[in-house]
Amino acid sequence: MSSLSSARLRRSIALHLFLTPLALVWLFPLWMMVVFSTMPDNGIFSPGIELLPHGNFVDNFNNLQRDTNFVGAIGISVSVAVTYTFLSVLLTSMAGWALARYQFFGKGVIVGIIFGTITLPYAVVLIPQFIMVARDFQLANTWVALIVPPLFNSLGVLFMRQSFSMMPDDLFDAARVEGVKEWRIFLFVALPLARPMLAALAIILFLASWNNYLWPLLINSQPGSMTAPVALGTLIGLTKVSWGGIMAGAVMLTVPMLIVFVLLQRHFIAGIAAGAVK
Amino acid sequence: MRNRNATAYRFLAPYLLIFSVFWVWPIISSFLISFQATRTVPWRFAPGFNWGRLIGDPAFFNALQNTLLILVIQVPVMIALAMVMAVLLNSPLLKAKGLYRFAFFAPVVVGEVAYSAVFRLMFSLDFGIVNKLLNSVGLPKIDWFSNVTPAMALIMIAVTWRWAGYNAIILLAGMQSIPEDVYEAATLDRVSKLKQFFYITLPLLKPVIVFCLVLSIIGTMQLFTEPFLITERGGPGGGTETLGLLLYRQGFRSLNFGYASAVAYTMAALAIVITLVQLWLTREKQ
Numbered sequence: 001m002s003s004l005s006s007a008r009l010r011r012s013i014a015l016h017l018f019l020t021p022l023a024l025v026w027l028f029p030l031w032m033m034v035v036f037s038t039m040p041d042n043g044i045f046s047p048g049i050e051l052l053p054h055g056n057f058v059d060n061f062n063n064l065q066r067d068t069n070f071v072g073a074i075g076i077s078v079s080v081a082v083t084y085t086f087l088s089v090l091l092t093s094m095a096g097w098a099l100a101r102y103q104f105f106g107k108g109v110i111v112g113i114i115f116g117t118i119t120l121p122y123a124v125v126l127i128p129q130f131i132m133v134a135r136d137f138q139l140a141n142t143w144v145a146l147i148v149p150p151l152f153n154s155l156g157v158l159f160m161r162q163s164f165s166m167m168p169d170d171l172f173d174a175a176r177v178e179g180v181k182e183w184r185i186f187l188f189v190a191l192p193l194a195r196p197m198l199a200a201l202a203i204i205l206f207l208a209s210w211n212n213y214l215w216p217l218l219i220n221s222q223p224g225s226m227t228a229p230v231a232l233g234t235l236i237g238l239t240k241v242s243w244g245g246i247m248a249g250a251v252m253l254t255v256p257m258l259i260v261f262v263l264l265q266r267h268f269i270a271g272i273a274a275g276a277v278k
Numbered sequence: 279m280r281n282r283n284a285t286a287y288r289f290l291a292p293y294l295l296i297f298s299v300f301w302v303w304p305i306i307s308s309f310l311i312s313f314q315a316t317r318t319v320p321w322r323f324a325p326g327f328n329w330g331r332l333i334g335d336p337a338f339f340n341a342l343q344n345t346l347l348i349l350v351i352q353v354p355v356m357i358a359l360a361m362v363m364a365v366l367l368n369s370p371l372l373k374a375k376g377l378y379r380f381a382f383f384a385p386v387v388v389g390e391v392a393y394s395a396v397f398r399l400m401f402s403l404d405f406g407i408v409n410k411l412l413n414s415v416g417l418p419k420i421d422w423f424s425n426v427t428p429a430m431a432l433i434m435i436a437v438t439w440r441w442a443g444y445n446a447i448i449l450l451a452g453m454q455s456i457p458e459d460v461y462e463a464a465t466l467d468r469v470s471k472l473k474q475f476f477y478i479t480l481p482l483l484k485p486v487i488v489f490c491l492v493l494s495i496i497g498t499m500q501l502f503t504e505p506f507l508i509t510e511r512g513g514p515g516g517g518t519e520t521l522g523l524l525l526y527r528q529g530f531r532s533l534n535f536g537y538a539s540a541v542a543y544t545m546a547a548l549a550i551v552i553t554l555v556q557l558w559l560t561r562e563k564q
Contacts, residue, residue, distance in 0.1 A: 008371065016372070016373070018366070024381075029385075029397065046405065048410075049410045094293060098289035113302065120546055121496055127311060127525075127538050132304070150300075151300070152299075154301075211390065218530055229391040230391075236395050253391070254387070268387075269447055
């Protein structure tokens with residue numbers, strides 16, 4: 001018995017000796033992001049090795065704000081992500097509900113189109129979306145342009161269809177017998193039951209919107225209408241720019257999401273893992 | 279049973295509207311645009327115009343080659359690494375699991391712009407922390423941005439850092455859905471852990487692994503932000519130019535929508551082939 005447990009102990013030590021350096025390497029870029037964001041620019045571009053935070057975050061932030069209106073851009077990003085998440089959860093859970101709980105004409109075709117096109121690259125729709133929104137609808141540099149086109153995302157439909165179809169029929173049939181209307185059954189019976197799934201979906205959608213770069217870069221390129229990642233991206237590669245400032249911006253984009261991740265890890269992981277178990 | 283057509287379509291209508299306008303129609307439209315000459319007003323139908331140019335365009339083949347090279351090297355390395363992470367995070371011998379999970383999964387929430395900025399700074403020639411650390415252990419500096427090979431390596435390192443944990447989450451969820459008693463039976467029969475991995479975990483996990491591969495291939499195929507921001511517009515001299523970047527340059531810098539659509543449909547064709555291979559690999563055995 002003791003030889004068995006000492007073998008286990010040796011295996012456990014080997015495991016930690018291998019995994020700890022790998023974990024440190026993985027954390028290193030995030031750690032350096034924080035360190036850079038607290039260093040003055042002449043510190044970042046000095047020959048010494050600096051691995052610990054300094055006290056320059058506020059100055060760096062002020063430099064960032066001088067280079068671009070980052071606070072305004074954060075405001076746009078937050079509003080867009082909140083609105084997008086709410087609308088996408090609502091629309092896709094309604095659609096998922098219909099596909100999970102009703103038999104109707106054309107259902108097979110709709111499910112077929114959603115599944116059949118899900119692995120097509122987003123790049124395929126980029127050009128027509130841009131032409132439509134910018135030229136035909138004249139909506140470039142507006143909130144609508146940031147929020148509405150990305151609502152096509154079918155992740156929520158598949159996710160909520162799966163969740164609703166696993167709920168037992170008698171739950172809803174009991175309400176129907178009493179004459180409760182379908183939309184009330186959806187709102188007041190089905191949605192509350194699906195709360196954990198809705199939370200997972202909302203987190204994934206919020207994150208996607210918050211970090212979205214390519215579409216906002218193309219469609220909202222005017223300084224006053226940029227989201228925070230786009231505003232930050234315009235500074236990368238400029239010659240006279242504060243890198244400490246850029247890093248302060250990166251920290252402001254990243255740290256709130258890390259906190260959300262730590263607090264809601266279970267939902268987060270459920271949301272990502274759900275993609276695989278269709 | 280009552281006919282539910284009206285009810286169902288009332289629930290579906292708002293989503294279907296958006297889905298049709300911003301997904302289904304653009305897929306068709308993009309295909310049609312690729313057969314038009316779009317730099318004349320009005321656009322005119324010219325089937326060979328963009329596709330003919332595409333097959334003779336060295337810039338396209340450069341981008342295609344770079345994209346495929348990144349795919350072939352980065353995706354397998356990343357999935358193997360994600361597998362190692364998932365197996366080890368799943369081990370009952372591991373203490374302080376939460377900390378390790380945080381380390382590997384945290385990049386999942388980091389935006390492309392934020393991490394591109396950090397990688398650019400970390401790898402800069404004279405003041406980058408990576409070169410300083412290489413120097414401090416007696417290794418020569420690497421000029422990550424002026425030579426093609428290190429620049430490609432940098433892109434692959436960055437993408438792997440960002441996405442390995444994401445795949446590890448999916449693989450870990452897959453592993454945890456394998457019933458425990460399969461392993462218990464194997465342990466009773468004195469099957470070693472290593473053999474258990476190769477003869478139980480891997481085969482049962484095959485659909486999940488294939489899913490991760492397909493997801494990663496389609497993601498990497500569209501690679502844009504990293505070569506756009508880290509190696510500055512696909513530098514050095516087009517050395518890290520990807521199909522995503524070519525599409526951006528043609529579509530939104532040169533406003534050559536027809537040609538950009540042809541590039542986009544090349545990606546779609548690759549995606550369709552890869553999806554068919556996935557379906558074939560994970561088909562139900564009769």
